[in-house]
Structures are given as structure tokens and as C-alpha cells.
Amino acid sequence: MAKKRTKSKSKKTTTAEKKVSFKPSKQNKIIFGSLLIVLSIALFFSFMSFYFTWQEDQSMLSQFADRNAQASNLLNKFGAGVSHFFMYKGFGLASFVFPFLLAVTGLYLFLGLNGKRLISKWIWGLVGVIWGSIALGFFAADFPLLGGLIGYEMNDFLQDYTGKIGVFLILIFVLMVILVRLFNFTPEGFANFFRRQKQKIKSDFNEEPSIHNTQTINEDGEGSIELSTDDKVPEKIDTYTHKENIPPLNEEAGLDVNLPQEEESDIDLKVEETPVEEEETDVTAARLVKDFGEFDPKLELGNYKFPTLDLLEAHGASGGITINQEELEENKNRIVSTLKNYKIGIAQIKATIGPTVTLYEIVPEAGIRISKIKNLEDDIALSLAALGIRIIAPIPGKGTVGIEVPNKNATIVSMRSVIASNKFQKAEMELPIAFGKTISNETFVVDLAKMPHMLMAGATGQGKSVGLNAVITSLLYKKHPAEVKFILVDPKKVELTLYNKIERHFLAKLPDSEEAIITDNTKVINTLNSLCIEMDNRYELLKSAMVRNVKEYNVKFKARKLNPNDGHKFLPYIVLVIDEFADLIMTAGKEVETPIARLAQLARAIGIHLIIATQRPSVNVITGIIKANFPARIAFRVTSKIDSRTILDAQGADQLIGRGDMLYTQGNDVTRLQCAFVDTPEVAKITEYIGSQRAYPEAHLLPEYVGEESGTSLDNDIADRDAMFKEAAEVIVTAQQGSASLIQRKLKLGYNRAGRIIDQLEAAGIVGPFEGSKARQVLVPDMYSLEQLLENEAK
Numbered sequence: 001m002a003k004k005r006t007k008s009k010s011k012k013t014t015t016a017e018k019k020v021s022f023k024p025s026k027q028n029k030i031i032f033g034s035l036l037i038v039l040s041i042a043l044f045f046s047f048m049s050f051y052f053t054w055q056e057d058q059s060m061l062s063q064f065a066d067r068n069a070q071a072s073n074l075l076n077k078f079g080a081g082v083s084h085f086f087m088y089k090g091f092g093l094a095s096f097v098f099p100f101l102l103a104v105t106g107l108y109l110f111l112g113l114n115g116k117r118l119i120s121k122w123i124w125g126l127v128g129v130i131w132g133s134i135a136l137g138f139f140a141a142d143f144p145l146l147g148g149l150i151g152y153e154m155n156d157f158l159q160d161y162t163g164k165i166g167v168f169l170i171l172i173f174v175l176m177v178i179l180v181r182l183f184n185f186t187p188e189g190f191a192n193f194f195r196r197q198k199q200k201i202k203s204d205f206n207e208e209p210s211i212h213n214t215q216t217i218n219e220d221g222e223g224s225i226e227l228s229t230d231d232k233v234p235e236k237i238d239t240y241t242h243k244e245n246i247p248p249l250n251e252e253a254g255l256d257v258n259l260p261q262e263e264e265s266d267i268d269l270k271v272e273e274t275p276v277e278e279e280e281t282d283v284t285a286a287r288l289v290k291d292f293g294e295f296d297p298k299l300e301l302g303n304y305k306f307p308t309l310d311l312l313e314a315h316g317a318s319g320g321i322t323i324n325q326e327e328l329e330e331n332k333n334r335i336v337s338t339l340k341n342y343k344i345g346i347a348q349i350k351a352t353i354g355p356t357v358t359l360y361e362i363v364p365e366a367g368i369r370i371s372k373i374k375n376l377e378d379d380i381a382l383s384l385a386a387l388g389i390r391i392i393a394p395i396p397g398k399g400t401v402g403i404e405v406p407n408k409n410a411t412i413v414s415m416r417s418v419i420a421s422n423k424f425q426k427a428e429m430e431l432p433i434a435f436g437k438t439i440s441n442e443t444f445v446v447d448l449a450k451m452p453h454m455l456m457a458g459a460t461g462q463g464k465s466v467g468l469n470a471v472i473t474s475l476l477y478k479k480h481p482a483e484v485k486f487i488l489v490d491p492k493k494v495e496l497t498l499y500n501k502i503e504r505h506f507l508a509k510l511p512d513s514e515e516a517i518i519t520d521n522t523k524v525i526n527t528l529n530s531l532c533i534e535m536d537n538r539y540e541l542l543k544s545a546m547v548r549n550v551k552e553y554n555v556k557f558k559a560r561k562l563n564p565n566d567g568h569k570f571l572p573y574i575v576l577v578i579d580e581f582a583d584l585i586m587t588a589g590k591e592v593e594t595p596i597a598r599l600a601q602l603a604r605a606i607g608i609h610l611i612i613a614t615q616r617p618s619v620n621v622i623t624g625i626i627k628a629n630f631p632a633r634i635a636f637r638v639t640s641k642i643d644s645r646t647i648l649d650a651q652g653a654d655q656l657i658g659r660g661d662m663l664y665t666q667g668n669d670v671t672r673l674q675c676a677f678v679d680t681p682e683v684a685k686i687t688e689y690i691g692s693q694r695a696y697p698e699a700h701l702l703p704e705y706v707g708e709e710s711g712t713s714l715d716n717d718i719a720d721r722d723a724m725f726k727e728a729a730e731v732i733v734t735a736q737q738g739s740a741s742l743i744q745r746k747l748k749l750g751y752n753r754a755g756r757i758i759d760q761l762e763a764a765g766i767v768g769p770f771e772g773s774k775a776r777q778v779l780v781p782d783m784y785s786l787e788q789l790l791e792n793e794a795k
């Protein structure tokens, strides 16, 4: 019932929001765009014909309503009237800018382009109209139609104050502003342009010899290669040959004389050309951004609404912590008297009240050894009759010793309160996670992208699943579906199933799998290997884009500096969550450890982050290699000191009180936190809210991974070989790297075909057998050996 009610509620809100939205639909944009284009054509023809027919049509203007009266304008009375208004009474010749602006606006709407730049086009257009009409206003006495009435009046008005020369200077200044702002005019650019023109004119005198020279280069072997690249940039050839022709020998155009000089001029040429080429890509990108705006990855789900706060419960803790003064005093007195029993004097004591634990910071009297206090942990716990006492001696960065004492009545830290906190809302992080609150009741927000991977462990029932939900929820509240994708592995089959509803928004899966959430351990191996392929692909993309990490890559892609035709695309973050990692290691063992370690080592730069959770924090699960690559670790309560050491390399997790009480470390410091509580019904509501919105057609697809068992056809039948077999073999041998993704990339093939070719290469003895996530060994050392091998086969 309750679910139904929330469903209908969310439906209601979406329809209400739909009504309020004034955004025109795509169809309306096309219709309106076409109208503007037609109108602009009509205006253009009206204006054109106005110049020939205006005198005849003068008398028509007063007879607009008379159906029998006809005007000579191409668009009859409409054309005559509108043109009279714009051209005669308005801005004269400059009015032609209006049909142009209307046409551009119409095209933007018609093609559904991003209209951000349109406003500036209109502003500059209007500036141009005013400038033109004032400038042409100078000729109003002889040709009144050039500047129109407004142009004349404005010119006259300005002349009354500044005189003719003054108006002229003002116009020159405004022209300068237009040139600089609109056309990026610079004195150097102007000089370059002038120089280029000069060279062009010079070369026109030497046309014949220049043809001669190009031919010489063509005949030369190397020359022909140069030419093919030059073809794209014809200017290069021109400059190249023109420079050639500048020497005084132009009349004879002796080939031998000219060629050595080529080298000399080449140096000049390179110095000039290189920056121009660099600028070219930047200029193209800037032009694209100007015309279409920055690339917006969120556009496809432009109407996506982030989950609202009211989907989360306050858990009765919105008012903050209730301080029990008596409890505070009592604990303080007990601590002081216990220490006194052991002859430890206290100079000062201070309490910081957290949601579950209160920290008593003491400054011992001079001469007291800190280790003495540390050893009294159990005695203090006994005298306070409380579980979960932890002594931090000394507190890092402070000259004090901390004693953490659990509160009698712990306050639940609701997910709602941490999500609503300023710290989270204003967090400028790539993947912000609001874990909960610290001992001083501050919201604790960290960036998963910086961690860059996280290990979460704790005995059963201590809050691990809630912790995982808190992490995922944080990201769902902050990230658009285009920006982050989750891969969820849930061997328990019940913990993460709720996220099925957001499969087409936020989840990623293998192309051939039905379920996005992986519950079968054997399938995890394929997913991990596929992620390794994704990682390799992403590294290739980063390399070709010449950036160091995914953030820079996406910035460059958004600025349209990377061409999607070269395989570039917006790269969302991928977060792999594995619940019950111990279970996975038990069933799949080494096979998963290797790709996980590889991902953990290399994936940070390319936006793949791993979160693994386990309730069995033993050394054969959390192995050295895993630990080394997971610097961010979270420990919920564990049963033994050894477990605590396995997770954190420090004790303390055994002294936690459970129910979300946790220790977090990202290197050296260990922070005690109360994990935010998000209950299953809340997660259900959030996923329902997201799931009911428009989604992508399917879950984000990971690269296909062809496992060992699928490469069965190892028969070495030459006739059955792929048409690209030889090319692929050459690629593999040249690169000395036997990977299907290399073939895929270089030969632009699908993964399945590339996989088949790799199998055929294996059958032919060119690459070695499958070696998990590693590339196969290449058995042929060089191209010569390859040719011989293939020739022998053919015999």
C-alpha cells in the first residue's frame, strides 16, 4: 500500500513538473525554426526587391487594407510594407542583418543545436546594424535609402555634438571593438595576413616554375608522402612552393638550383607553421564550442531529476545530539578517580560529544608517561562499566590523550542529515561520499576518486551493508546517470538487488548478461577481465588525447577538442562494488585476485574505482597485494585484535560498539566515525524515484570479454581464415603484443571478430595461448619471420 502511494505520489509530482515546464518540445522547435527560416527568406527577397520598386510602391503603403491594390515588390504589399518599415524608416542597407539573424536562429532551432551562443550573435548583429546605419547615414543626403531614417537621425544627432570627424572617429573605434571581440583581430594576425597576400601575389607572377617544383617533389619518393599530408592543408603547399620561388632565379626555375634552397627555406617554414597547426585544432574546437556550446554528457537525460531529500528518513535525530550533563559529569569523575588511583594527575580535561561516543581529552600533568595511560585501557573500561572504550595516546596533532567513551543513548546519524549538510552539498569533489559524522559531530565527506579504492570489513551485523548503501546513496544524490556507473557484485543475492531498478540509469554490465547485478561468482571473472579491457581502452584514449587522467580527458572532450570519430567519448566513472569479497576469493581464488590487483594498481587515473567489502577479514582474503592497493580502509566492529590489524594495520576496531561505529583510515591517521544510517525502505524509495524516470535504452555496456572457454575453434584451416588475418598478424608482430583489443583498435574491428582472429593466430602459431588478463605472448619475433611462416603455410 505504502509503496503504491509513494509511486502515485512520485507520478503526480512528475506530471505536475511537466506542466510547469515551459521548454518547447523538439517538434515545436522544428516548427518554429522552419517558420523563422521562411520568414528570413521572405524578408531577404522583400528587401532586395525594395531597392528596385520602392518608388512605385510608395502609394501602396496607405492602401494596405485594399485587396485590389497591388504592389510591385516580390512579396507584394507585405514585402513593400515590411521593407518600408525596416529599410526606409529603419536602418537602411544594414537591415539585411535581420533576415540573416532570423535564418541563423531558425537553423539553430530546426537542428536542435545548443542556443547559448545565439544571444551573443543577436547582440553583435544589432551592434552591426546600428553601426552600419550610422555609417551609411553620412550619405543620407544623396542616397537616403542607404542608412534609413534611424541611421540618418542618429548620425545627425551625434554630429550635433561631435561634428563629422567626431562621428567618424567614434565609428572607427566601434569597428575596432567589433573586430577585436568578434574576429579576434590582432596586429600580428593582420601582418601575417598581409604577408601571406603579398606572397600569393608574388607567386602569381611565377606560376609556371612553381608547378615545376611541385612536380619535382612528386617524383621524389619521399615527396609524394609529404604531398598526401599536405593535401589536407593546401596552404602549406602554397607557402612551400612560393617560398621556393622567391629567389631571383625565378625566370629560369632551374630545378637543381632550387632544391638545395628548399632546405633553407624549410627552417623558416617550420618555425612559422607549427604554431599555426596547433592553433588550428584549438580554433576548430573554439569554433565548435561557439556554435554548439560545450559538449553536455547529461543532455540525453536532460530532464533527469536528482533524488529529493524527502525520500530519506530523519530517524528521529534531526534535532542533533541530546547532551546528558549528568552522564558527562559522572564519566569525567570516574576517569579522573581511576587515573588518580594509578597516581596519574590530570592538568585539564575536555569533552567533545559525538553521536555515539564522547571523547574526553585529557592533558596529563608534567612527567607522566603516556604509555602508562595507554596500559590502563581495561581498568578505565572496568570503572566506567562500558564497552568500546578506546584510548588514543596521544591524539595526533594535539598534545592530549583521548579517551573515547560510548554514550548511553547513541544518536542515529541519519543519511538525510549528512546529505543535507552544507559540507556535502557544496563538496567540490569528483565522487563525494558522505560517510557519517566524526566524534566532534562534523559531517565527514571524502572523495572516492582520491581514495582511490576502498576496503570495507567488519564482523557480520555491524553495519557493513548499511555502509555500502551509504556510499552508493551519496553518489546517487550527487551524480547524474551520465557521470557514474556502478558494477554491483552481490553473492548474497539480497543486499544489492534493490538497485536493479536503476539498471538503465546507473548500472553497467557485460553485453551478453541478462542481469546487471552479478550474483554468480563465476561471472565476476568475466566482468573483471572486461573491466581490464575497458581500462586498457581508456588508457589508449588518454594517451591519444595527451592527458593524464580521466578528469582532464573529460574536460578536453567537453571543450570539443577530441574528435568522436577517432573513438573519443565521454568517460563516466565506473565504481565496482563487491560485497562478500571473501566468498569470491574462496570460490574463484587467484583468478579474481590478479585482475583485481591489476585494476587496483592501474585504474585510478582512468576513473575506475573499486569498493570491496568482506565480513571475514583474514589474511588469505585481504592479502598483501590487495592491502597494498587499497589505502582507504574502513573497519566496522571486528571480534579480534588480529582482524583489526589485518584491516587497519592498527588495533581499535575490536573496541568499537557496532551499529555503524567505524574506523576510517586513508594512510596514517585513523578516524572514528559514526556511519550514516540508511534503511532498506529508504534505498527502495530512492531507486524507485530514479527508476521511474526516463532512462537510457539499456545498461552501460562494458567491452565484450571472450573467455578461455569460448575460443574453441582452434583448427588451422587457411581457407576459413578471416579476410583481415594477415593484417592482424602484421599488427600483432609489429607491436609484439598479442591482444584482441589491439587488433580491434588498429583495424577498427568488433571485439568478436578480433577475438576470432586471435584464435586463428593462435592456431597458426603466431601468438601463444590465453593468459588471463595479460596479453598473449607473440611467438613470431619480426615481420620477416612472419612472412616466411605464412609462405611456408601456403606451400
Ligand SMILES: Nc1ncnc2c1ncn2[C@@H]1O[C@H](COP(=O)(O)OP(=O)(O)OP(=O)(O)O)[C@@H](O)[C@H]1O
Pocket (backbone or CB within 6 Å): 412, 413, 458, 459, 460, 461, 462, 463, 464, 465, 466, 467, 615, 659, 660, 661, 674, 675, 676, 677, 678
Ligand atoms: N549506521 C548505523 N546506525 C545505526 N544502526 C545501524 C547502523 N548500521 C547498522 N545498523 C544496525 O545494524 C544492523 C545490521 O547492519 P548491516 O545489515 O549493515 O550489517 P552487516 O555488517 O551488513 O551484516 P551482514 O554482514 O550480516 O550483512 C542494521 O539492521 C541496523 O539495525
